[in-house]
Amino acid sequence: MNPTHRTGAIIKDLTLTQLSWASYLLFGVILFFWGVRLFTSDPEMLNRTFLDFIVQPGSVFMLILGLLSVSGFLTFLVKQGVTRRTYYTGVAVSGLLLTLALTAAGLLLHLLFRTLISGVEWLPPMGYEGLAAVPVIFAQMYLFYLIGWAIGGTFYRFGVVPGLLSIACSLALLMGLSYLIGTGNDLPSLLTDRLDNRASSDRSPVPLSISLPSLALVAVLLLALMRLMTKRIRIKIK
Amino acid sequence: MSYSFDDSKPIFLQIKERIENQIVSEQLKAHEQIPSTTQLVSFYKINHLTVAKGINLLADEGIIYKKRGVGMFVAEDARERLLSQRKDQFVEMYVRPMIAEAHNLGITPEELARILEQTKGSVSS
C-alpha cells in the first residue's frame, strides 16, 4: 500500500472510530435538551437553542479526544508500522472532519427542534444573530481538540510537571481567546458554568471578521506545535 | 535442554543414528519422506544447525536425498547400505572382542559355538 493511500485509510479509520464515540455524545445532549424542556419551567433555560446546549459538552468532548490522541493513537499506529507523520496528518484531519460532523449535526438538530417547538422566543445562540454562532462553535470545538492534543502530547513526551504547566498555559490561552470572542463565550467558564449563567449578554460578541481569523491563527499555531512535538517523538514501551 | 541425547558422542551423530535406526527397522521405508529439519528441531529440541549437520551427513552418504521445495526422502538402497555398513562394523565391534575375550577365558571354539546356539534361542528376534 503506497503511503498516500495509507494515509487516507488511516484518516478514515480514525474518523470513524471517533465518530462512533461522538454519536454517544450527541445522543446524550439530545436527551439532556429534551429532559430540560420537560422538567424546567425556567424561561431562561427554555429559550435556549440546541446550539447553546451542544457547545459546552461538545468542546469538552473534543478536548478529551485530543488528550487521548497521543497515548491512544500514537503508540497504536507506530506499533502497526505507521509513521509519525501519517499519525499527525490522521489526527489533525480526522479531528477536523469530526468537528465538521458534530457541528453539522448540531446545526441540523437545532433547525429541526426550532421548527418542531413553536411559540418560543429563542435567545440568540451564544449571543450571535442568526446562524453566526455556527462557525464559532466549529472553530471552538476544533481548538479544544488541538489543545487537548497538545496537553496529552506534553504529558507523554515531557512528563508530569511540564504536562501540568501545559494545562496552565492552556487555561491562559483560553482566557485570552474568550476575550477575543466576547462575552457569553468565556472559554474557561464553559468548563464550569451552567448554561443559564452564560450569555445574558453584557456586551455583544466580537464580530466574526475578527474572531474567526484569530481563532484560525491559534489553530494553525497549535497544529505547527503538534507537528514539532510529534515529529521525532520517542514511543514508550509499556 | 534436550532429553534422551547423551554426552557420549556429538549430537548431530546421534540424530543421524536415530534416523538410520528407523530406516533399518523399516519404520521409514524407501522413498518415504523424513521429517523436516524444523520438525526435528521442534520434536527433539535440538538446534537447527546441529540437526542440519546430521541430515547433511546422511545426504552425503547417500542414505537420503533432497527434493527441492518438497523435502528429504529415504534413498532406494538406504537400508541395504546401512545393513552392509553395520555388518562390517559388527565384526569389529562385537565379534572380535568376543573372540578375544573367549580366548582370555579359555573357552574353546567348540564351546563358543555351543554357547552361541544356546543363547541364540533365548534372544527374541
Place this chain on the structure above:
Amino acid sequence: MTPHIRLEQVSYRYGHHEALRDVTLSLPHPRIYGLLGRNGAGKSTLLSLLASYDEPDTGKVQIDGEAPFENARIMPQVVFAHQTDYSSESDKVVELLEAAARYRPSFDMAYAEQLAARFKLPLKTRASGLSSGKQSALNAILALAARAPVTILDETYVGMDAPAREIFYQEVLADYERHPRTIILSTHLVSEMDYLFEEVVILHDGRVLLHEPIDRLLERGASITGPAAQVEAFAQPLRQLSSQQLGGTRSVMIYGELSDEQRRQAAALGLELGQVSLQELFIHLTEEEDAR
C-alpha cells in the same frame, strides 16, 4: 526478500544511563536469532530502535539499506511484540486482531484465529480483562500472524505457563518453516529456548559481547572433569570460565577450541570432556565480562 539489518556504532542513552554503547551488528539472513543479555543489558532498547520507536543518539540503524525511522516503506516490515499495558484497552481481542489486519499488509487472519484457539484465547473478551499470560499470547499472535519480514519477540512469554510456552515455541518454528523470515527472540529463559536459535547475540552492559552461529559457540565450550591435580594442570593454560570442586574431583568450564591433540591428552590423563549448555556459557561469559 529478507531485509538486511545493520547497526553501526549505535549508542543510545536514557537520561544519564547509557543503554547502548558503540553497538555494531549485522543480521543478514532469514534466520532465528537469540538475543541474550542480563537485565538492563540493552536488549529492549536495541529492539525498539529496529522498530523505529526512537532513533539512535549516534551511529546508524539500517534495515534493507535505509534507516527505518519515519520510513514509510520499512516501518510496516517490522513487527515488535513486547509487554504491553492493556489496562485501559477496552477493545476486544477480535477487534485488536481486526485492527492489525487493517494496518499490516500481510496479516493472516485465519492463522491468527487458529493461534487464538491453540492458546485458548477468548476472542470476545476485552484485552484489559485478560490474564498476563493470555495478554502475552495475544502479543505473540499479533506478531506472528503479521508475517512481517522482521519479527521481533521481546520476552513474549512473560506470564505464560509452561504448556503455553511450549505452544509458543512450536508455533514460532512451524511458521518460520512455512514463511522464512528474520525472527529475533529476546529472552532470559536461555535453557528453555536455546534450541530455537540459529545464531546467538549476547549483549552485556550495552555492548555486543558476541555474535555467533549457535553450533560454533557451543563447540567452544567444554567441561573438564577428573582428579583435581590433573584437571588443574590441563586447564591451566586455557581460558577458564568457572570451576567446582567436590572432594578430590574438580570440574572446570573452559571456553576455546580444543584440538584433537588436546582431546587425546585429556583422555590419556583420565579426564572427562563434556559439553556446556548455552545457558552456562551465557552466565559465565557475562560474569567473566563483569569481572574485567
